[in-house]
Amino acid sequence: MRRIFTTEPKGLARLYLWLGLAAVIIGTLLSLLMRIHRTWPQVAMPLHGVIKPEDYLALVTMHGTLMVFFVLTVVPQSAFPNLVLPAQIGSKKMALPRLNAAAFWITSASLLVLLAAFFVPEGAPIAGWTSYPPLSAVAAAGPGQATGMDLWLVAIVLFCLAAVMGSASILATILLRRASGLTFGRLPLTVWSWMVSSGLTVIAFSALFLAAVLLLSDRHLGTSYFLPAGLVVNGIPQAAGSGSPMLWLHLFWFFGHPEVYIVVLPGMGLASSLLANFTRRPVPGYWLMVASTLLIGVLGLGVWGHHMFVSGMNPYAGTAFGLTTMAIAIPSSAEVLTWLAMMFRGRLRVNTPLLFVLGFVSFFIAGGLTGPILAQPALDAYLHNTFFVVAHFHLVMAMAGVFSIFAGIYYWYPLLTGRRMNEVLGQIHFWISLIAAYGTFYPMHLAGLAGEPRHYAQLRGPVESFAKLIPVERGITSSAFLLAAVQLVFLFNVFWSARAKVALAGANPWKATTLEWSGEEHPMTDRGPYEYGSATGRSEDFRPQWKAEKPF
Amino acid sequence: MPATFTRHTVETERKDTGFGGKPPVDRRPTGGGGGDENWDSRHSKRHGPREQLIRYRMAVFSILAADLVFFAVLVSAFFVRQSSVHIAASDNVVSDWHPLSAPPILWINTAILLLSAFTVEMARRHLFREIDVMEEWLGLGRPAVRRAAPWLVATVALGGLFLAGQWMAWRQLATQGLYFATNPNSYFFYLVTGTHAAHLFLGLGALVFAMVAMYRFRRVEMRQIAVDCTAWYWHAMGIFWLFLFVLIVFFQ
Numbered sequence: 152m153r154r155i156f157t158t159e160p161k162g163l164a165r166l167y168l169w170l171g172l173a174a175v176i177i178g179t180l181l182s183l184l185m186r187i188h189r190t191w192p193q194v195a196m197p198l199h200g201v202i203k204p205e206d207y208l209a210l211v212t213m214h215g216t217l218m219v220f221f222v223l224t225v226v227p228q229s230a231f232p233n234l235v236l237p238a239q240i241g242s243k244k245m246a247l248p249r250l251n252a253a254a255f256w257i258t259s260a261s262l263l264v265l266l267a268a269f270f271v272p273e274g275a276p277i278a279g280w281t282s283y284p285p286l287s288a289v290a291a292a293g294p295g296q297a298t299g300m301d302l303w304l305v306a307i308v309l310f311c312l313a314a315v316m317g318s319a320s321i322l323a324t325i326l327l328r329r330a331s332g333l334t335f336g337r338l339p340l341t342v343w344s345w346m347v348s349s350g351l352t353v354i355a356f357s358a359l360f361l362a363a364v365l366l367l368s369d370r371h372l373g374t375s376y377f378l379p380a381g382l383v384v385n386g387i388p389q390a391a392g393s394g395s396p397m398l399w400l401h402l403f404w405f406f407g408h409p410e411v412y413i414v415v416l417p418g419m420g421l422a423s424s425l426l427a428n429f430t431r432r433p434v435p436g437y438w439l440m441v442a443s444t445l446l447i448g449v450l451g452l453g454v455w456g457h458h459m460f461v462s463g464m465n466p467y468a469g470t471a472f473g474l475t476t477m478a479i480a481i482p483s484s485a486e487v488l489t490w491l492a493m494m495f496r497g498r499l500r501v502n503t504p505l506l507f508v509l510g511f512v513s514f515f516i517a518g519g520l521t522g523p524i525l526a527q528p529a530l531d532a533y534l535h536n537t538f539f540v541v542a543h544f545h546l547v548m549a550m551a552g553v554f555s556i557f558a559g560i561y562y563w564y565p566l567l568t569g570r571r572m573n574e575v576l577g578q579i580h581f582w583i584s585l586i587a588a589y590g591t592f593y594p595m596h597l598a599g600l601a602g603e604p605r606h607y608a609q610l611r612g613p614v615e616s617f618a619k620l621i622p623v624e625r626g627i628t629s630s631a632f633l634l635a636a637v638q639l640v641f642l643f644n645v646f647w648s649a650r651a652k653v654a655l656a657g658a659n660p661w662k663a664t665t666l667e668w669s670g671e672e673h674p675m676t677d678r679g680p681y682e683y684g685s686a687t688g689r690s691e692d693f694r695p696q697w698k699a700e701k702p703f
Numbered sequence: 704m705p706a707t708f709t710r711h712t713v714e715t716e717r718k719d720t721g722f723g724g725k726p727p728v729d730r731r732p733t734g735g736g737g738g739d740e741n742w743d744s745r746h747s748k749r750h751g752p753r754e755q756l757i758r759y760r761m762a763v764f765s766i767l768a769a770d771l772v773f774f775a776v777l778v779s780a781f782f783v784r785q786s787s788v789h790i791a792a793s794d795n796v797v798s799d800w801h802p803l804s805a806p807p808i809l810w811i812n813t814a815i816l817l818l819s820a821f822t823v824e825m826a827r828r829h830l831f832r833e834i835d836v837m838e839e840w841l842g843l844g845r846p847a848v849r850r851a852a853p854w855l856v857a858t859v860a861l862g863g864l865f866l867a868g869q870w871m872a873w874r875q876l877a878t879q880g881l882y883f884a885t886n887p888n889s890y891f892f893y894l895v896t897g898t899h900a901a902h903l904f905l906g907l908g909a910l911v912f913a914m915v916a917m918y919r920f921r922r923v924e925m926r927q928i929a930v931d932c933t934a935w936y937w938h939a940m941g942i943f944w945l946f947l948f949v950l951i952v953f954f955q
Contacts, residue, residue, distance in 0.1 A: 246758045319765030327758050353765060357772035365780065368894070373884030376780070380789035380799070392887060393789035393799050398780055405776070 156256075158248035160233040163255050165567065167230035168560075170259060174221035177266070179635050181214040186628040190621075192609040205294045207608035208277035213268070215280030216303065219410065220310055221262055223552040227417035228314075228352065229258070231559050232321050232345050234566060238667035239339050241330025241674055241697075246323035254317035261309035268295070268302040276300040279606070281403055284377035284396045288369045289384050301370065304363050311360035318349035318356075325349075330666070332676045337696070339665045339680040340434065343441050344420030347448035351409040351416075354452065359406035362399060369394070400462055404455035411548050412451040415515070416444060418555025419486055422508045424680075425562060426493045428663050429505040431692050433681040436489055443482035450479045460531045469528040476526035480519070487516060503577030504661075507558035510585050511551050517589075518547025521596070536606075539599025545592045554584075557641070565656040566667060568649045576644040583637040590630030594623050662693055669697040726840040727753060727924040728833045756928050763932045767939045770902070774943050777898070778950055781891050785954075801886045802955035806875040812868035813948050819861035820941040823910075826854035827934035830917075830927050840923045848917045851930065855917075858937065859910045862903060869900050888955065895947050902940050909933040 154162060187194060188202040188210075195201050202210075237245055245251045268275040276299040278287040290297040325346050329338075365376045375392030377399045382389040427434045434440060456464060456472030490512050499505065521543040525531050534540060557580075564572045603610065603620050610617040610624065647653075659668040665680050666673055673696075682694040788798045829835070835847035873893065876882075881889045909932070916929035 247762045250762055315766065315769040319762050319769070322765050323758055323761040327754070327761055353769045354772045357769040358776045361773050361776045361780070364898075365894075368890070374890040375799075375887065376784060376890065380797075393787055393797065394887070395783060395787040398783045398787070401783065402776060402780065 156252070158252040160237050160245050160248075160251070161567070163252060164230050164234035166255055167225055167233060167258075170255075170262060171222050171226040171230060171556075174217045174225070174262060178214050178217035178222060179638070181210045181217070183631065183635055185210045185214065186631045189609060190625050190628040192611065202608070204608040205277050206274070208279070208293075208606065209275040209295050209299075211606060212277055212279050212282075212303070213265075213275050216265060216306075218549065219280055219414075220307075221258075221265075222556075223414040223548065224314070224410070225258060226556045227552065227559070228345075228348055228413055229254070229317050231341075231417060231421075231563070234563055235667040236321065236342065236345055237324060237328065238566075238669075239342055239665050240325065240328060241333055241666050241672065241676060242324070242328040243672045244328070245320050246328050247320045250316050251320035254313045254320065257309050257313035257316070261306045261313060264302050264309060265306035268299040268306075271298040271302065273297060274299055276303045278303075281407065282366070282399075283403075284366065284369070284394075284399050285379060285382055285384070285389070287399075288366060288377050289382070289389055290370065291384050291387065301367070304367050304370075307363045308360060308367075311356040311363070314352050314356040315360075318352040321345055321349040322353070330674050330676050333666075333696075336437070337676065337679045339420070340423040340437075340440055340444070341417065341420035341665075343444050344416040347444050348413045348416040351413050351448055351451065355406040355409035355413065358402055362402035362406070365402075366399065397459075397462060397464065400459050401455070404458040405452075407458060408455040409448075409451050411544075412447055414548055414552045415555075416447065418511055418552060418558075419444065419515075421555055421559055421562075422490060422511055423486070424665065425504055425508045425558060426490055427681040427683055428661055429500045429502060429508075430493050430496075431498060431500070431683045432493055432496065433679075433683055434489070435492060437679070437681070439485060440489060443485045446482040447479060450475060450482070454479060457526055457531070460528045461535045466528065473526050473528050477523050480523055483515075483519060487512065487519075502561075502661075503572065503574060503581060504558050504562035506578065506581040507554050507561060510554040510581065510588075511558060513585075514546050514551040514554060514588070517593075518543055518545075518551060522547065534599060536604055537599035538595040538603045538605060541605055542592050542595035542599060545595070550588045550592065554588075557581075557584075560645075562661065563667075564645075564648070565660050569655050570648055570653045571656045571660055572648040573644050573653075576640055576647070580637060580640045580644065583640075584634060587630050587634035587637060591627055591634055594627050594630075598623050598627075659695070662691070664693050664695045666696050669695065673697045675699070726837055727756070727927055728831075728836050753924075755924055756931060759928045759932050760935065763935050767936065770939070770943070773898075774947065777895065778946070781895070781950060781954075784887050784891065787887075799887055801888055803876070803879075803881060803888050803892060804955070805892070805952045806872040808868055808872050808875065809948060809952065812865050812872070813944065815861050815865045815868065816941050816944055819858050819865065820938055822854045822861060823858040823934045823937045826851040826858065827930055829854065830930045836923060836927075845917075848926065852914065852917065855910060855914050855930070859907060859914070862907050862910065862937075866900055866903060866907070869896055872896065892951055895951055899940070899944055899947055902943075906933070906937050906940055909936060 155166065157163060157166075184196065184202065185207060187196075188207055193201060199206075233245070233251070237243060273294045273296075276282070276287070276295045277293050278296065278300065282300070282303065286292045286296065287300055290300070325338075325342055365374075368374045369377050375394035377396050378389060378392060378394040379396055380393035423434050423440055454472055454476045456468055457476045460469050460472075494509075521539070525534060525540065525543055561572050561577055564570070598620050601617075601620055603617055610620060658670040661668070664682055666676065676696045677699055678694060678696055680696060682696075683692060685692040785800050786798075787800075788796050791797045829851035830847050832847060832850075835850065839845050839847050873896070876889065876892065881892075883890060883893045913929040913933045917926050920926045920929065
């Protein structure tokens with residue numbers, strides 16, 4: 152009991168990691184069901200039977216919601232900061248321990264409410280993780296749109312509350328609990344990332360909170376914020392009033408796009424830190440990296456319209472959003488080029504955490520390159536509802552996010568167990584995951600270019616337009632199974648490496664400089680975070696932040 | 704309790720300053736003429752007596768920032784919905800937005816809320832008056848609490864009055880036949896006033912909590928924190944209300 156209702160940040164980090172693990176397992180199983188259905192539509196599932204089209208849409212919805220909120224947000228934005236953020240700034244505690252702990256309890260409540268949607272009559276909602284009205288606003292619009300949709304919305308409202316509380320605690324911690332001497336210029340880049348992503352969380356999740364409240368009001372209180380005029384569902388005219396579904400799109404994506412950066416910024420900070428460590432070089436252009444992080448955060452608030460090019464938005468607005476979107480490529484490229492420069496000149500020490508960072512960089516580039524393509528309203532008009540977009544965000548958000556999560560887990564595992572994860576298993580996990588992830592998501596670009604639509608339960612039907620894509624689908628499905636299967640190696644490794652038999656790794660196994668590895672609270676520091684590289688008169692090639700130049 | 708403060712190790716290593724720590728005042732008594740601002744000649748941020756206060760304030764401000772976004776998004780939704788039209792079968796552009804005249808009682812409510820901002824600020828300031836705080840900290844009675852309490856009571860009363868006034872505004876609209884789901888404008892009227900009232904309701908809870916805290920909390924700092932955070936929250940709600948008031952009265 153004391154373990155669950157803890158206010159100690161490392162304990163909370165463990166709890167968040169378990170929660171993320173539960174969500175990722177369920178989310179992955181759902182995606183496998185989708186893959187099976189797309190390839191072999193007539194196969195009957197155990198306990199369920201043949202997947203109907205609405206079941207497929209429910210799978211899409213729940214897979215997206217679980218992964219985006221409870222895995223890609225919870226782990227980098229809640230679990231990791233609790234694990235290392237206080238230590239990285241020389242403190243033991245978060246600034247507001249109880250607020251911070253309450254955020255975890257509300258997150259778990261949110262997950263339970265969401266999962267309850269599977270067990271209500273008619274099952275889970277089918278409106279997708281974006282839940283566009285009117286489909287999401289009218290209970291009669293489809294199976295799962297009654298109770299299931301309500302549960303989804305309540306889960307989102309709870310999650311928003313928890314996210315804002317958690318971020319308030321992170322911001323207060325960074326601003327107020329830094330060790331003396333740990334100036335802003337001496338913060339590890341991970342801390343900068345969490346500062347920006349927490350700021351984004353406070354802004355973005357408040358917008359989503361309001362949107363969810365308005366939608367609940369449309370559903371139950373007879374308003375029409377989002378319900379358009381003349382709406383007829385199943386032959387029954389719905390509420391009067393000329394509400395605007397576009398309003399939902401604006402509110403949702405005003406949350407939804409910053410959310411992408413909430414997911415990926417912590418990974419970017421981690422990539423900079425880990426590349427510095429494993430190349431034994433300082434981060435060149437520390438302030439450039441900081442400025443890029445801030446700029447990504449600021450620009451990220453002004454690009455939401457690129458999700459709406461084909462929604463009937465004013466074309467001029469589309470052009471403006473296209474421009475801001477392409478502008479984000481500038482700070483992103485600055486970060487990527489810095490990482491590449493570090494790799495070129497550094498002596499890479501190849502370890503599993505580094506490999507996963509390289510995987511992160513690879514996915515960030517591969518997925519990022521299709522970003523400017525989709526940022527053109529004209530090109531997006533063709534590609535928007537195809538698998539090209541699915542490929543884009545699964546590479547740049549999902550895979551990059553997941554690989555940075557793996558990098559973080561392999562890197563910080565010694566903080567949790569005192570031991571390193573098994574290197575051989577780790578490398579097997581990495582290489583197969585990398586190949587299988589590309590094998591799963593790369594062909595989706597091609598399928599999308601060929602016109603394969605999103606959200607269709609199957610490609611076969613009276614019209615055989617996409618019959619030639621079925622072999623591609625089969626390949627994607629096999630690759631997805633490989634990707635899921637190799638995660639068992641990771642799970643095995645997590646438990647196998649925690650055995651008492653495994654040798655302890657020591658206090659600073661990666662020879663890192665940042666304060667989380669000092670093993671104790673350090674209320675003072677007098678140096679920057681990335682002092683790697685050999686200098687004359689020193690036996691070590693790094694100077695940790697907790698070693699003073701001269702005694703205090 | 705020592706009358707002078709000698710610095711020794713036990714004192715500097717203490718994380719939380721309780722009784723016998725450092726007094727929670729801005730200016731530290733240094734025996735006249737200013738002197739060392741820094742009580743311990745070291746970084747004041749970590750170990751200063753006001754560190755905890757600043758931490759709590761920071762949390763309140765972050766959450767208020769989220770709230771600010773919430774209301775800003777609400778205002779923009781108001782304008783989007785206001786300009787939302789559809790094209791009827793007759794090819795006419797039809798808007799379902801019916802302007803409503805806000806009940807005049809809102810003006811009185813606004814005045815009451817502004818007055819309550821004044822009273823809560825008085826309460827807050829009394830808890831930070833240096834001489835009183837020093838006296839409380841030394842255990843010589845509770846002058847700060849005694850002076851602040853009437854102001855807090857007045858704030859609770861004014862806040863309650865404001866909420867009652869909002870309730871009357873809703874009743875007046877309802878007698879005109881304007882209910883929550885009547886037309887887009889009325890949704891927004893009830894939504895804007897309702898969400899704000901919900902926030903004020905929480906604020907009233909916080910005020911009551913602060914009252915209890917003033918008498919129950921053993922540590923002077925914790926009393927200050929309870930009142931200070933509540934006051935900032937209350938101020939923010941006052942400012943938000945001004946904007947929302949202008950919105951629902953003048954942007955019909």
